[in-house]
Amino acid sequence: MSFFSNLKRNKSDPKVISSGPSSLSSSDRLARNLGWFSIGLGLVELFGAHRITRTLGMEGQETMVRAYGLREIGAGMMTLSVDKELGLASRIAGDGIDVVTLGAAMHRDNPRQDNVAIALVLVAGVTLLDFIAAGAARGRHTRRLGERRDYGDRSGFPKGLSASRGLAKEKARALLG
Amino acid sequence: MRALVWHGKEDIRCDQVSDPEIEDPRDAIIKVSSCAICGSDLHLFHNFIPAMMPGDIMGHETMGEVVETGSGMNGKLKKGDRVVIPFTITCGECEQCRRGNFSVCETTNRKKELADKAFGHGGAGLFGYTHLTGGYPGGQAEYLRVPYADSTHIKVPDSMSDEQALFLSDILPTGWQAAVQCEIEPTDTVVVWGCGPVGQMAIRSAVLLGAAQVVAIDCLPERLSMAEAGGAIPINFKEESVIERLNEMTRGKGPQKCIDALGMESHVSMSHPDSIMDRAMQMMLLENDRPHVLREIIYVCRPGGIISIPGVYSGLIDKVPMGMAMNKGLTFRMGQTHVKRWTDDLVRRIEEGQIDPSFVITHSVGLEEGPEMYKVFRDKQDSCIKVVMKP
Numbered sequence: 001m002s003f004f005s006n007l008k009r010n011k012s013d014p015k016v017i018s019s020g021p022s023s024l025s026s027s028d029r030l031a032r033n034l035g036w037f038s039i040g041l042g043l044v045e046l047f048g049a050h051r052i053t054r055t056l057g058m059e060g061q062e063t064m065v066r067a068y069g070l071r072e073i074g075a076g077m078m079t080l081s082v083d084k085e086l087g088l089a090s091r092i093a094g095d096g097i098d099v100v101t102l103g104a105a106m107h108r109d110n111p112r113q114d115n116v117a118i119a120l121v122l123v124a125g126v127t128l129l130d131f132i133a134a135g136a137a138r139g140r141h142t143r144r145l146g147e148r149r150d151y152g153d154r155s156g157f158p159k160g161l162s163a164s165r166g167l168a169k170e171k172a173r174a175l176l177g
Numbered sequence: 178m179r180a181l182v183w184h185g186k187e188d189i190r191c192d193q194v195s196d197p198e199i200e201d202p203r204d205a206i207i208k209v210s211s212c213a214i215c216g217s218d219l220h221l222f223h224n225f226i227p228a229m230m231p232g233d234i235m236g237h238e239t240m241g242e243v244v245e246t247g248s249g250m251n252g253k254l255k256k257g258d259r260v261v262i263p264f265t266i267t268c269g270e271c272e273q274c275r276r277g278n279f280s281v282c283e284t285t286n287r288k289k290e291l292a293d294k295a296f297g298h299g300g301a302g303l304f305g306y307t308h309l310t311g312g313y314p315g316g317q318a319e320y321l322r323v324p325y326a327d328s329t330h331i332k333v334p335d336s337m338s339d340e341q342a343l344f345l346s347d348i349l350p351t352g353w354q355a356a357v358q359c360e361i362e363p364t365d366t367v368v369v370w371g372c373g374p375v376g377q378m379a380i381r382s383a384v385l386l387g388a389a390q391v392v393a394i395d396c397l398p399e400r401l402s403m404a405e406a407g408g409a410i411p412i413n414f415k416e417e418s419v420i421e422r423l424n425e426m427t428r429g430k431g432p433q434k435c436i437d438a439l440g441m442e443s444h445v446s447m448s449h450p451d452s453i454m455d456r457a458m459q460m461m462l463l464e465n466d467r468p469h470v471l472r473e474i475i476y477v478c479r480p481g482g483i484i485s486i487p488g489v490y491s492g493l494i495d496k497v498p499m500g501m502a503m504n505k506g507l508t509f510r511m512g513q514t515h516v517k518r519w520t521d522d523l524v525r526r527i528e529e530g531q532i533d534p535s536f537v538i539t540h541s542v543g544l545e546e547g548p549e550m551y552k553v554f555r556d557k558q559d560s561c562i563k564v565v566m567k568p
Binding site: 007008009010012013014015016017018019020021022023024028077078081082083140141142148149150151152153154155156157158159161164165166167168169 | 190194228291363382384402532562
């Protein structure tokens with residue numbers, strides 16, 4: 001196991017004295033938090049399905065809640081990845097499914113109607129955060145049209161392209177060590 | 178001093194850190210005059226390369242002036258010398274260094290035990306990279322301690338500007354090695370996948386080495402325009418079929434020489450279902466790298482051809498058609514660049530005006546703008562191809 005202890009910085013290496021601004025923007029951090037939230041919620045849905053259905057008056061729908069848990073975990077992993085736009089989009093789609101599901105449970109016969117209403121408000125709030133994070137991520141990472149330059153004048157050959165073809169061919173094989 | 182420091186995935190900061198100090202007689206400290214962000218820095222930025230630690234200083238493309246030396250330079254380096262620092266740290270004495278295999282130097286990886294566990298037998302120490310390669314502080318900083326500095330340096334003539342010399346540290350010899358490893362014949366078609374900085378250097382190298390035709394594959398118009406300026410025939414894989422075009426250009430036989438200048442982060446697109454599978458597997462931590470380009474290269478390469486891989490792969494890849502490669506008799510050549518093997522020749526070629534590597538620079542900024550430029554480079558915004566920083 002001694003090789004694990006090797007994974008530490010040498011004492012003599014430069015150490016951080018004070019930290020500057022990060023490349024991680026506030027929207028990136030929001031996306032990251034939503035990703036972890038998604039995984040946490042997914043685990044709760046996966047392993048606490050009975051308690052959730054009881055709280056929402058949706059007994060008998062545990063399998064569906066567990067499936068939603070898997071969906072949340074998948075969306076969370078995508079949101080934590082570098083393709084966070086995709087993860088956030090899948091979270092928004094999931095929010096839609098959650099709203100429809102909760103909406104269906106929001107009927108007078110449900111003795112836990114109040115809990116469903118609270119859950120709906122919470123989902124609406126998280127959906128708003130998902131939209132904010134997705135919009136910011138799209139704006140940040142998308143290549144904008146009209147910003148593409150033409151580098152057609154950058155040959156890298158001071159003697160010109162034609163004169164440069166084969167200039168090093170005598171060396172090609174000799175150099176292969 | 179100020180330095181660009183890795184704090185986690187997508188989290189680079191321009192921090193105030195303590196100054197480096199001489200630790201060994203073979204050490205030198207350089208005051209950095211120019212440094213660059215490399216495509217492989219983005220793999221670290223995305224945390225795809227294992228064994229990074231918060232607080233690690235980034236950067237392995239660096240040059241500057243020697244301001245302090247240890248006592249063991251043996252006259253090879255002195256205060257005031259202007260040097261480029263190769264990204265591979267080399268002792269110059271071990272069996273591998275004597276053979277010219279500098280990137281697998283047996284001495285300089287100070288975390289060799291860790292590397293041996295991960296790779297069977299580890300390679301050289303690298304600047305500003307994972308702890309699997311020694312975890313040495315990198316050169317995106319105001320000062321850099323250079324271990325084994327008597328061997329790990331390239332002296333730069335005063336006639337050469339920083340912009341011309343800086344890329345001797347990595348991307349120029351990397352592109353050159355990729356092309357030389359192809360053993361280019363005058364009748365060869367050489368195809369380069371990925372027109373980032375290494376791809377651009379590989380294209381110029383293949384032209385200098387006398388390929389009959391050089392083909393460049395990418396999807397970004399600005400990168401393809403730079404490739405075309407360097408003598409390549411561009412293929413935009415989003416607009417046309419790579420396989421059909423390459424077969425047209427080679428009378429249906431396929432290119433003899435293929436260069437994967439892309440590595441582990443292939444583009445993900447709906448038109449390439451395997452790339453989507455790779456991305457999903459990568460997210461689920463089921464494979465490290467996305468080898469779509471490697472699969473395509475094995476498919477299109479002419480039997481008996483050579484595949485040269487300068488692009489970085491970090492670990493496990495899935496569904497690579499080894500049977501296809503074996504039955505076509507393909508030769509694979511790859512590895513981190515043996516920078517010192519090529520530098521004397523490349524310095525001479527720059528001095529003689531055969532090549533001027535500064536063509537690739539699209540952005541030149543101060544060190545404090547580094548964290549932002551990581552994002553600009555990653556997202557290919559503002560037609561960014563190569564960022565140089567002046568600390």
